[in-house]
Amino acid sequence: QVQLVQSGPEVKTPGASVKISCRASGYTFSNYYIHWFRQAPGQGLEWVGVMNPTDGSTSYGVDFLGRVIMIKDTSTRVVYMELSRLVSEDTAVYYCARGDLTSVTKRSYFEYWGQGTLATVSS
Amino acid sequence: DIHMTQSPSTLSTSVGDTITITCRASQTINTYLAWYQQKPGKAPKLLISGASNLQYGVPSRFSGSASETEFTLTISSLQPDDFATYYCQQYYSYLPLTFGGGTKVESK
Numbered sequence: 125q126v127q128l129v130q131s132g133p134e135v136k137t138p139g140a141s142v143k144i145s146c147r148a149s150g151y152t153f154s155n156y157y158i159h160w161f162r163q164a165p166g167q168g169l170e171w172v173g174v175m176n177p178t179d180g181s182t183s184y185g186v187d188f189l190g191r192v193i194m195i196k197d198t199s200t201r202v203v204y205m206e207l208s209r210l211v212s213e214d215t216a217v218y219y220c221a222r223g224d225l226t227s228v229t230k231r232s233y234f235e236y237w238g239q240g241t242l243a244t245v246s247s
Numbered sequence: 248d249i250h251m252t253q254s255p256s257t258l259s260t261s262v263g264d265t266i267t268i269t270c271r272a273s274q275t276i277n278t279y280l281a282w283y284q285q286k287p288g289k290a291p292k293l294l295i296s297g298a299s300n301l302q303y304g305v306p307s308r309f310s311g312s313a314s315e316t317e318f319t320l321t322i323s324s325l326q327p328d329d330f331a332t333y334y335c336q337q338y339y340s341y342l343p344l345t346f347g348g349g350t351k352v353e354s355k
Contacts, residue, residue: 159344168334168346168348168349169336169346171343174341183341186343219291221290229341230341231279231338231339231340231341231344232338232341232344233281233296233336233338234281234283234291234293235302237290237291238290240289240290
C-alpha cells in the first residue's frame with residue numbers, strides 16, 4: 125500500500141534551517157510528484173512546493189522562494205524539504221503528499237499524505 | 248493566485264442534520280476542486296475530487312456539486328464521526344495550489 129512516512133518533530137531557533145524527510149513506499153517512486161504543504165497552529169493549509177522525483181525539478185510557492193530547497197534520494201526513496209532563515213511564523217506542521225503522475229500534471233488533488241512533522245521555531 | 252472563499256467558518260450542528268459548506272473561487276477553475284476532512288492531529292483525508300466524484304470508501308452521505316465558480320459539499324444525516332474541519336482545494340492552477348480557509352463542523 126502507498127505510504128509516506130515523515131521524520132520526527134524539530135525545534136529550531138530563529139535564523140536556523142530545518143530539513144524534513146518524506147520516505148515513500150508502495151509505488152514507483154519516480155512516477156509521482158511529491159508536494160509539500162504546511163499548516164500553522166489553528167490555521168489552514170498552505171502549499172509550499174512540488175518536486176518531480178524523475179529529474180529533481182522543482183516549483184516553489186512565491187512566499188518561499190529563496191528559502192526552500194527540495195531534493196531527492198532515489199536510492200532510499202526519500203524527498204527532503206529544507207527551509208532556511210526560519211522565523212517564528214514558520215512554526216507549523218509540514219506535510220508531504222503524493223501528487224499526480226509525473227507524465228500527466230503537477231496540478232493535483234491528494235489521496236496520500238505523510239503523517240506530518242511539527243517544526244517549532246522559538247528562541 | 249486563485250483565491251478560495253469558504254463559508255461558514257464554523258457550523259454548529261447535530262447528529263442527523265444535513266449541512267452544506269460552500270467554496271467560491273475567484274476565477275474559473277472548471278471542476279478542478281477537491282474536498283478534504285481533517286481531524287485534530289491528522290493529515291487531511293480526501294473526500295471528493297473533480298467537484299463531485301466521491302473517493303472510494305467515503306460514505307455516500309457526502310456529496311459535492313458545482314455551479315460555475317461556486318462549489319458545495321453536502322453531508323446528509325450527519326454522523327458523530329463527521330465532526331471535523333473541512334477544506335476545499337483548487338487544482339486548476341498549481342502555482343500555487345490553494346485551499347479555502349476551512350469550516351469547523353462542531354456539535355451544537
